[in-house]
Amino acid sequence: MKFTSFAVCALIAATTAPLASGYQIKGDVVNCRSGPGTSYGVVKTYKKGQNVSITCQTTGPSVNGNNIWDKTSDGCYVADHYVLTGTNGYVAEKCGSGGGSTPPGNGGGYCKKVNQAGLNLISKWEGFVAVPSPDPIGLPTVGYGHLCQKKNCAEVKYKFPLTKATAQLLLNDDIPKYTSCLADYLNNSVKLNDNQWAALASWVFNVGCGNAKSSTLVKRLNNGDAPNTVAAQELPKWRMAGGKVLQGLVNRRADEVRLFKTASSKQAHPNCQ
Template structure:
């Protein structure tokens, strides 16, 4: 059985995703439901709070499995949780090709922590847009990564889009 995801990471994701029992289009135009779940979602769909919790657990387990498969250095619970939140939000492929992962696996966790803040843009109505909510989410992930903390006072209540653009080189 894989290691559980730290409670701070679960709370971070819940805080930034928000809970919607009715499907909606996130800022990036992706049908979303529950706590940021996107797979197989159709507009008009409705779920229960219990289903939202189950979807989140499955989605975070998949994100953590990607972290476990791609990271080659030991991680603290906070680091793993922050990375799972990051992968949950932007996907395994973006994480796999990121400088964040390269730095982390290269033995530079502080350099890796500095990469979170580069991932704050989403495509909104066809335009690459810096989203304040993503800025706050990346700050919270960085803090969790560095210090195993999630401070809600840092966080904005804005739900996050699921699709995040690759940062400029």
């Protein structure tokens, strides 16, 4: 993602669900991801022998015959294959089955995608890149701001050089990762229309889930402050990358504020219409 100064920070989930604890990591270095699957970004890593607590479990892509993914107390997901639970079955309740295992936001009823205005905004500011290349602060990206997870962006399923059409498909693939974490961080009491949602999705896409989680912007929305006021005051603060103010970020934030303030009767959070 263009102009992002840091990789996605570690997520710390707030949950009241009972923890299944004391399970050891059995891989040498195991990635804990922002969602249940290898297509999600790496939030943190665990070392062999490290104990983890499991808040809930869900299904995802199979790893060595086991399609269960464990959500840890750090709020990220690790393939159950790499955790010594003693079974290939469930040792904790299923994510979303009740209690605090659901996201602290709306529990999955959010809009996974963003509207066309939001896609246009993201595409405009990320810019089209046909083959993996360093962005202005040196991070390897391709398409419309896809941050490479593997060497030469080997995880991308579309052929290089990308066309604008396949780059748009890649962007559509990437968006749910960021709308998912945004939904996790917002309380049900935060009411957002589709333009407000799209503007925030663009912001999270740019700054990363971890930075969004710890932001004053999210805290203020959850505290009940007026959304338009929060956006106008908080979004412009996110204008730095690599320790410098970048005019591109200043301009992008202004575009996001304008989109956020554009009236719409279509609700996107907490219940997508």
